[in-house]
Amino acid sequence: MTPSSTAMSTDNRFRLSFTVETDGVGLRDFLADCGISRRTLTAVKYKGGEILVNGEEKTVRHVVRTGDRVMVIFPPEKPAEGLFPEEGELTILFEDDALLILDKPAGQATIPSRDAPSGTLANLVAGKFRAEGTPATVHIVTRLDRETSGIVCIAKNRHIHHLMSEKMKAGGVCKRYEAIVRGSFSEQHFFIDKPIGRKEGSIIERTVRPDGQRALTEVSVLETDGIPGKEISRLSVILHTGRTHQIRVHLAHIGHPLEGDTLYGGCAERISRQALHCAGLSFSHPLSGVAIEVTSPVPEDMRAAGGFRR
Structure with a gap:
């Protein structure tokens, strides 16, 4: 059951579609097999999401049939309290509907703190999401210390964040x-x-x-x-x-x-x-399963510090 994500011009909520391959399964169990947690289903039910079967809204008690098309429309997300969207330059290494992978410079914090309430990577990503009309907060999958440079992975939806977290626990992210x-x-x-x-x-x-x-x-x-x-x-x-x-x-x-x-x-x-x-991040995409491998060159200050031939 490989999901596909789609977007609509009049509704930019994140959504996934699945095709049922086993007859007579309860919708709740079917979605659990698709990796959607109970917590996510609760958010879908009470915070502005929808579950559609063949275009009609259904509850999780509905029984699906082989060939049914199930669509989960996730509720819009608001930026976390204290995370203020800001404009600024981002170095994007990979992006699709689910993930945003960036190259963070040394000296920039990943998330706001008492010492660094603004100018962080998360502030700039929140600004990017606002400018593009992406109804999501910033879900940091892989975090770096302020003075560590390189690759940071961000999920564009709480469900994708959950899938990536589970993948990391299982050793599926290098x-x-x-x-x-x-x-x-x-x-x-x-x-x-x-x-x-x-x-x-x-x-x-x-x-x-x-x-x-x-x-x-x-x-x-x-x-x-x-x-x-x-x-x-x-x-x-x-x-x-x-x-x-x-x-x-x-x-x-x-x-x-x-x-x-x-x-x-x-x-x-x-x-x-x-x-x-x-310098490197590799994993299978949480939706498509396609192998993703992203690299970042070592910055000049480290090359100078090592004095190596490259």
Whole structure:
């Protein structure tokens, strides 16, 4: 049951269509098999959505037949409270009716906070949605720290956000980072499997601790350069879990903090921010199942900090 999304000129609510392939199934169960959660169905029922079978509105108690065409029209969404739409430049790597994938520069927060209430990626996306008449709030699927550059994935609907979250939990989303660290490595490919939790006395820092949440990081050494004792290494890093500051904490724990990451012991001589960039994102599309692979080139400040040949 591969869904299709459609749009109407007079009604820009997000919608999905499905064709029934099994006779005599309750509409609620059919939609559950299509990946639509009970919470989403409740929102459809009470917040301005519709469920149509062959063009006629039905309740979830309706029994569908083979060949029936089911359309779910999702309710319009309002921007989250405190998220003010703003105009600004966005670097779009991929976009369709369901997803928006962007290239975030270092120094820009992903979402508003007390310290950064405006100018964030989410503010600019909300402005884009408002300008285009997209009735949605901003659903961040993959978030980056303010000083980490690279790929950020955003869902255009709460249902798509749910599907992507489930895909991430199941390991169906691969995020690849590039990092610059001080020192050389005896192994060219290895895993760091250490639990991470909040550092005592800090609301920001994380640390490896026995009672933390499991965190698994895969590291490949791409290149090492420099004289003995003062080497710089370029790493490819894949996250298998998504803990706060995971790459920064794990690399610092093994004695190789990110260049520029002074919070975790890195040196700021070569670069003024943590040398970390989300360079690749791959997954199967939550609606079509088509393989999506997006890449982002490493920015100039990291290339300069590493001094590598590329």
